[in-house]
Amino acid sequence: MRQYPSDISREEYEEIREDLEGARKKTRPREYDLYDVFCAVLYVVQGGIQWRMLPSDYPKWQSVYYYFRVWSEKDETGVSILDKVLHKLVKQIRNEDLRRDKTTFGIVDAQSVQNADTAEEKGYDAGKKLSGIKRHVVVDTMGLPHAIAVTTADVTDRDGAIQMILVNLDSLSCVKKFLVDGGYTGERFANQVKEICNAQVEVVKRNELHRFVVLPRRWVVERLFGWLDKFRRLWKNCERKLVISAQILTFALIAILIRRY
Incomplete structure (x- = not known):
């Protein structure tokens, strides 16, 4: 797949890979590498484009949006996969700084x-x-x-x-x-x-x-x-619902922490 400036590296993705892969709801094998899916969502958020305008190098936009919704869905405690990833990165960075x-x-x-x-x-x-x-x-x-x-x-x-x-x-x-x-x-x-x-x-x-x-x-x-x-x-704010706006914000914060630290 062609690399875009918005993509994170494979090494950076390893920090969150297990968390994102653990959100699978179906038992059949995945059609796409979730690294490509994450980079596709990042392309949308950083580039400010519509989901339907994703380049053909990425997985189909319907699949990308589906995974974003899975990662954004709140569990019974009111926390999403993206929320957990963000909290994990914050704790990890603080611990590395001996905090x-x-x-x-x-x-x-x-x-x-x-x-x-x-x-x-x-x-x-x-x-x-x-x-x-x-x-x-x-x-x-x-x-x-x-x-x-x-x-x-x-x-x-x-x-x-x-x-x-x-x-x-x-x-x-x-x-x-x-x-x-x-x-x-x-x-x-x-x-x-x-x-x-x-x-x-x-x-x-x-x-x-x-x-x-x-x-x-x-x-x-x-x-x-x-x-x-x-x-x-x-x-x-391009999102219809506030809950999606919050998850888009959370996703952007995750990308910032992965890249900066």
């Missing part, structure tokens, strides 16, 4: 993204003046994602962060402090976080610095959003 599996310090931020006409779930973000979705993330001091959530854009940063923390309580169980920007200011938000996971909230406001500088420690989450900009499928 514990779970972070004790989380940096929270959100990114509003405009919807394409194919999206069904949308809301209006009055601050950014766009109709679309909002991506919420928690990263550690290395910039590794420990929790993500996707909501409609009309959900405030504070409410979206609470939803994200509730869904990812296990991953954030060791967090003692969350660092946030001025959009999360408020005693109600701080009290909710304290009640949910017994963590403190520290707000860093840009106007308190009296000049334009990179906010302390928050540059790592901004860097993550910069990495995500390399995936054209994420420039707009």
